[in-house]
Structures are given as C-alpha cells and as structure tokens.
Amino acid sequence: MSDTVKLTIDGIEIEVPKGMLVVEAAKLIQRDIPVYCYHPKLGPAGLCRICLVEIEGMPKLQIGCNTPVSQGMVVRTLSDKANEGRRAVLELLLLNHPLDCPICDKGGECDLQDYSMAYGQGASRLADAKSSKPKAVDLGPTIVLDEERCILCLRCVRFDDIVTGERSLRTEDRGAHAMIATASGSPYQSDFSGNVTELCPVGALTSKTYRFKSRPWDNHRTTTTCMQCSVGCQMHVDVRVGAVQRTMSVPEDDAISDGWLCDRGRYNVGYLTDHRRLTQPLYRRDGEWMQIGWDDAIALWANALRESIAKNGPASVGAIGGGRLLNEEAFLLQHVYRALGSENLDWRTGRAHTAYPGRHVGTPVDLENAQAIVTIGRPPAQTAPVLDLRLRKAVAHKGATLIAVGNHAATPGVRATRVETFAGAVKAIPAGTARVAVVWDGEPFAEFEAFRAWIASLSAETTLHLFVPGEQPNARGAEALGMLPGAGGLDTQTMLEAGRDGKLGVLALLGVNPVLHWPDRALAIAALEATPFVVVSELFMTEAGDLATLVLPACSAFEKTGTTTNFAGDVLPVVAGVAAPPEAWADGDMLVALAEALDIAVPAPAEIEARVRELIAQPSKLPPMPALDSAPRAMVERDTARVVVDASIFSGGGTLAHDERIGALRAPARATFHPQTAAQLDVASGDEIDLGGPGGALLAGLTVALDERLPAGVVALVAGVPSAPLNALRGALSVFVAAKRRPQALAEARG
C-alpha cells in the first residue's frame, strides 16, 4: 500500500503523504488557504470556517483544516463558490469587530486585516450598533485581553490545553456572548503565557510589556538564540529606537523550541535599558568606588595577575565563569588563564556538577518520542521550560510514562509517578520500553553509581537519551571548552576555600555570582572578602560585585555576536540585535584586551571558531563526582523539615532583579509545606518565618505557603531568590523554624 496519494489542487497535481490535511497540502504548492483557528501545532478545530474549499463531488464547501487528502481528490481553493463562502464568513467575523486597527498592536501583522484585504467587502452591512464586550481585561500578570477584538478561534484556550496541559483558559458564556476567560476567574498564570499573544490571529491578546509600544513595520528584526537557559530556543528580536521592543518565537524552529518561548525568555528584556546598568568600569580604592577608563581597568587586572603570579605562582590566580558567556568567550577565558599557567578554572557556581550528557545525548525530539521519561532531581519545568513542553507532549499525547525521582515541585499539566529513589524509578519503567529518556539536573545524588551501572546494563533493544539541562545557558559549552580545572587545578569549592584561607591573589568572576548561587553563601562571602583582587564582569552591581576590587560593565547576549552551546551540544548563533551602552564591553573583548596586556597570543576568530566546534563535537569526560554526605547532618533537637531545593525560572539576581516590567513574576521568598507538616511546626499560611540550620545558618524572611502535593516532613525552597538566598542555609539538609511572625492583618483575621 502506498503511503502517498495524488490529488489536484487548483489544477496542480501533487503527491503528498496519506492523511495530510488539505490546508497543509495546499502550502506545498504555495496556496495560502486562510486560517484562524487552525494552527499546525494545535491541529484542526473547525471553528472559524474561513478555510472553506470546494471539493469535487461534495455538495457543500468543506473546511480545508479538517479534510484529509484522498487519492484523486480535486480541490479548488480559489473557485467562485469557495471565495463566496469565505467572503460570507469574513463578513460575519468583521461584523462586530472593532475597527480600531490604527491603535491596535496587531495592526500590520493581523490575519483579520490581511484576509479582509483579500476577501472582504468594502463596507459593513450592519445597521445596528456593534455588540460591546469588556476591553482591556487584565487576564494575569503578563496578558491583557480585548474581548471585542476576539474572534473566538480558541487558539489560546487550546494552547493552554494541548501544549501546556495547564487548562487555565476557557470559554465563558455562549453564542454571541461567548468570551475568553480564566478557569474560576483567577489570573492567567503560566510560564508560557506569552505564546498566546503570538497565536492570537487578531489583537485580542496582547503582552503588557509590548502594548502600544511599537508598530510592527517600525521594528527592526534580528534572529538569535535565547540565552536565559540551556535549551537554546531560536528567537526573533524586534528593535526600534535602539531598544528591544519585544522578542518573538521562531515558528519554524521545530528542532529545538517547537515554535514556543517561555515567559522568562520572552519577557525578560527590560533589564537592557534599566537605569542601573553598569556603564563604566569601577575600581575600589581605599574602600571607595571610583569610575575609571577601560585602559586603566585592563591594566589593573593584568598587573594584579602578574604580581600575584610573580609572588605566589600561577596557582594563586583563578577564574570562575563561562556558563553565561559565549563559546568564544569561554574559550578565551580558559586560554588566557592556561597561558598564565593556572588551572584554577570552573564554570560551576550553583548546585549542578556537570552539564555533560555523555554519549547518550538526546535532542528535544528524542525527548518527545520517549516512551518512559525519568526525571532525577529538579524536573525541567523550571530549569529548561521549553524542553519541558516536549516532556508534556510525550506524556499527554504520545502515551509516555513520567517518573519523577525526588520531592520536587510537580510538572504542571501531566501526571507523574513519584518515587523516592532512582531504584524505584527503574522499577516503575514499564516492561518492554524501547525508548527511555532521563532528565537529570546535574546535581550529585546518592545513587549516582547505581545510575551509571544501570546505563551500562541497558540492553541493545533499549535506547537511552540523557538530558542534563545546564544550570547556566552555556554550561555545556563552557564545560566542553575547558572551563573545568585541569591537573592540579582548583574547582569552585576549593578555589573559594583557597580564597577564604588567603591563598588566592586574584579571582575573576565572569558573569557569575557565587554569593547568590553557590550553595554555601558564607564561604563565598569569606572568599571574596579575603582575596586581595577580585574582578567581576557583570551587567549590574551584584552581591559579588559589592565585594570586588574591580567591576567591569559587560554586554548582554543581545548586544554581542558569537555562538552558544545548548544542552544537546548544538552550536547556535547569537546575534547582536541592539547596541550596548557605550562603555559596556563584551567579555570576549575584555579577555582579548587582557591577553594583549599580558602579551598572550590570541588565536584568530576563525581559528577560535574551528576550535570551538571541534571541542564541542568531542566526547568529553564526566567530571569526577564528589563523595556525598548522605547521612543528615547533626541537628539541634527540634522539629525539623527536610529541605527540597526547587528551581524557578523567575529567580535570580541579575537580569530578572533589574527588570521592573516583569517584577510581578519574580519568585517570592517562600517556604512551602504540606499542611500537616505546617501544623506540626506550628506555622500557618501567610506567616513570615526564619529557618535555621546547623552551625547557626539562618535563612530569614520567608512567607509560608501550603501545598498538599508535597510529601509530609519537607520544606520546599526556591534557590536564587535575592531577598532570601537559599544558600544562606549553607547546604543544610534539614532545617527548623527559628522564628515566626504572624502579620497583623492575618492575626486579626484569624481572631
């Protein structure tokens, strides 16, 4: 039986795969059948009725979006009958649609405008007033809805159902009164909300960050790779008057993003023009910050390195960073330091130990096609959100089994089997599963050796794909390009210890902030305080910058060009779409200047590029795993809760903390308990508490939240929240409630 069929569309015979929809087949011969509700990623819905075509032998017009091709089918997309039907539908769609195109954000890229030009009538025949519906509805923290503009294609509702599985959007009322609403009227909150504004074929759904900001034809568009996480989504950047107005997904990016963006990647661009951006190198002399020029800044750094090496040898200098830099920059960083003889190099500044998936590396499509998916540690929902949509697709639409190891926040929208141990996960994988995917957060865990043994034991019939979403966007690149200590070199932990112990002369931190992210905050602070010369390259003044000697204003990923490496090892283009502040430099430029000052030869750009591709293509080695202290640390005798460290795409101190437009999205300082555990610890929802750990560690100022999905006896905390940095607990495995304050209003409400 043949897998293709032949059919004729507008007189052109084509051969297409069986089962293809007429609307898709027509695209192959450049016939644009208009659609509103149909979307290739959402499938047919049959609601708008604009895609009418004439099919020979069928008395009625058929919708192209839900009609599969068949052998010998004769389709007319442009016949008088088809055009007449389309014109009728278009007249109805426009009947009550406000013609506020001049002030509508969608104007210029609106399907209703475009098809009205193609098929519409010159004048409305409506003799009554247009129906009126709510306007500027505040749908949630990111989205505004105009019900009058809405043509009820329900792409937004279907996206929220089919793609995210979150089902928080729905239709309310019916008939001509039908409107888009949120389930139970609560705000529309999703990590993927921005996608609905792109799916909306009209101007009904708009982003708060872009409303009334620009006209599409005034935007200058470049395409780059999002550098907010390690997924590597392709992204359009729209710039006008020297500022990023918005970012948009790349619908053709099937291989990586599947055409979606998460809200962090999409909306977190306001920091670029924040008034707190560093715009001049800062040097601390006699305890006072002073602005200096770049020549002086590079000379100070170079001199500090020379002096320290002359006095105490190359082991007295080190650099941490690379995970937020471009490939070329990470390569240059290790190149310069190795040329000085230092092997004190590490990209790791958080909880992850590696970003290397080994020879089982998988692509997003591999994850989507897995039959069983095991997540170890923090699931990808909050570390690699767009990758998580593949996971949801696999589970919700392709029948995959999801097994989550650990007590982390559940993946929204899909059901998971939750297990405590990796051994439990192995048992939960259905017998006969041919394609297994493991998503590991890269953090050491007690059963790591068992995990490796299991990988080695897999039969030839089982295909394993391993995913290690890096904690930083270019973690994989930095690791492959040599930002790990070489023989005799120090890693981040030992570098910080050496710094604390006065054994480091110069420490460089490029785009990293160990004070917020290294699991032991006190160690990071002690190290930076005790190291004589700390140089920090950053966009903003950070907790680490506060303790530095020299702070260098850096370019963001939107302001420089090069490549980055995603979790799967794809080398992806990063393209400057907007100019950096005048005195901000790319880290690569800083490193080239530093090399020059130190008389270190730097390979030509083409050579670097070749070297980058070569290194990333090579199988690297898994960094040695640290021995794990699996026994809970000694605790004082009190009621304690085990710490579960969760991630949030909206935590972090840099680009997020300095983006006022999306302030409402920032992860709150929160401690989440099962209600029973909260009762045992005598805390209630809304209480403000401080948590204590061994050795006097204290995490202050958390608000108590309750979640029945959490197991009893644990407290879930989010890492990287600047106002309540989890690393203040110094890696404590369990904590006690050290102090409790009940807000006045809450106390009164409770009587």
Place this chain on the structure above:
Amino acid sequence: MASPVVEVLTKGIGELNLRDIAVYRETGGYVQLERAVKELGPQAVMDAATGANLRGRGGAGFPTGRKWSFLPNNGRPRYLVCNCDEAEPGTFKDHMLLEQTPHQIIEGILLGAFAIGCKHAYIYIRGEFQDGFEIMRDAVAQARAAGYIGKGICGTEYDLEFTIHRGAGAYICGEETGLLNSLEGKRGEPRLKPPFPAIKGLYGEPTVVNNVETLAYLPYILRNGVEWFAQAGPERSPGYKVVSISGHVKKPGNYEVPLGVTIRQLIDDCAGGLRDGRTFLGVQPGGGSSACLFEEHLDLSYDFDTIAKAGSMLGSGAMVVFDDTTDFVRASHALIRFYAHESCGQCTPCREGGQWIEKTLARLLDGRGVESDIEVLKSACHGITGLNLCALGDSIEPFLGSVLDRFEAQFRAYVGRERVAS
C-alpha cells in the same frame, strides 16, 4: 377520511399505568429483551434493525442498523447513549414517551446495547424534564430489581450498567457530540467531525447515540417482525412515527401514524383541522429547524425522503401549523431568537449570523427597519447555511428563508412602520 392513527408506542397511554413494571410486563413488556439475550443473540437484533430499515427518529433519519455497523471491532468498550434531550421547537413526543412509558424506552435501550455489545448504557435526559427524570429513575430501579439491568441480565452472562444523566438546559446538548461532551462533564459544545462518535465517542470510545423513539420501536420490531415495520409506509422510509402537531389546529398533540400519510391527513384527520373560519398558510413539517411548506405541499407523503425533496425535512416529526392570522416576521423572530440564544458560539456563521439576523428582525418589529434589512436577511440566510460546524447553525435560517421568500410583503410592510403593540 378515517383517522390514520395507530397505536404502537402510544398503546395504553392514558389508560394504563405503564410506569409500573408489572403493568408493562402484562402488555408483553421485557419479553423481547429476554428472548433476545436468551435465544436470539446480538446479531439477530442488529439484523432486525437493519431489515426493518428503522431510520433515526431524532431528526437526521439515519438508518439505525447502518449507524451500529460503523462501530469498529477493535476490542474497545462500546457505549450506547439514548438521546432524551428533546428540545427542538415544536417537538414533544419523547417528553410524553418518557413520562408515560419509561419501561418501553429502557427495553429499547437494553436491546440496542445488547445488539452492539455495550456494557454501559446512558440516557441523557433534558434538564427541564424533572418529572420525566423521576419517573425514569423509578423505572430503572424497578428494572434493576427485576434483573433486567446489572449483572447477568435475565440469568444470562450479559451485564449492563445503566446511567441516567440530566442535562442542564442547553439545546445544543441534543446535538450528539455536544451531548457526549456534556455527558463527560465538559462544556456542551459539538465536536469537530470526523472522527464520528462511532469511532471516537464517549470517553474517546466507539459510541452510538440513538433517539428515544428509535430505540423504543425495537421491542415491537422484534415482537411483530421486520416485515410488519418495513411494510408500513414507503419502502425507503418505512415504519411508524409519533408526530407532534401544534400551532393553529383544533386538537394539538402527539399522533402516532404510519409514515406516508399526507400532511393534510395529519392536520385534518389527526389534529382536527384548522380553527373555524381560518385558512391555511403554511406548516413546518419537522420542528423549528425545518423550512416551511405551503398549500401546494399538503398532499405530499409524510416521510423522510419526500419532505426532503420538497426542500424541508421530516426532522424530529414535529408539525407546526400556521393559519392566516400568522405574522411571519414575529414567528421568524421568535424562532431565531431561540437559535441565537442557544448557539454554543464556537463557529463563526452560527455565532455571528444568528445574532445578526435576530437583531435585524427585532429592529424591524420595533419599527426601526430600513429597506436594506430585507436584502440583508435574504443574503444572510443564503450565507450561513452549510458553513457551520454542526446542524444548529444550519437550522437558523430555513424557516425564515422559506417564509421570507413566500411572504416578503409581510416583511417589507414593517419597514417604516410604527411599532405595533403586541
């Protein structure tokens, strides 16, 4: 002329308490079920439905046996859902059957379920039928106690669960896929087809949705034989039908007749004719969704095919008769206000077209009509039918279109006229 009225489903109504299972059994009730599960087997029941050419009595007139035959043999559970969401304007036959003869419906459902190998049958009852629901609930309890529902029906290996589900008052839930969504607890709006319910229906499984009256005829077809049913009425549209007659007639009500009687017989011999001194203007032969027929159609055979050929439809078998007192602008508005109100709002022509026509008619009636309204009504009528996701959208305009065509003067007279107190 002699009355064409017969008594099959309507036998005993008004005389016997057929809600009592004992009374129903005395009339031969549940005998056919017992015979089917013990002797005949499922194929025989299916063959009977096919052989009798039992066409669906809910509106579409689709052959029941063929509908059942579409179910795939894929080993998945199958469901039978009895559609008792009768809400078509002018239709009140299922309402009566539900309240008067619940056991007959249950037996029909059980036979249908047995025929297709269904283990769980549902009846979806219109929300407004409070009495009917209570009557059905009690009847189901009696049938269960008597061993006709549940495990091991009539001592055989055949098990059937039975669930009564009440609607919440939406006309659109009478559309079979809207019904299935509602039954699943979802918003009552029709599904995109294909896939059809036979392939992917209730809970995604192969499902048959049959009307109350359709299923209720099954015991009688088994009892009296395929020939008895197939030979009543025209060959391609045979059998009996309960017709709800309302409007300008002396004796409105439900009349059971063999298909193939004339419209004139139904009006004159069943419903007592027009009121004295009135003349006939038109009749809707198949509920609110059907186009109006006129004087020249009165002697047409009342069957699925003849009525369709005349440009209307038999639909659910509800005749609404209009005499010369009728204001067709008001009549059209009353109907279209209903459809616009009941539109689920999913698809464009129904959602937008319904309210446009409704607004235009309301304005005409309000004395604010303009000349262009007549053209708008004509073209809108022409424009929305055939473009919709489900049959509701295609039901909005047939009546208006037909009376506008015939009585355009009535519509034009409203243009520029002062509002007339009703």
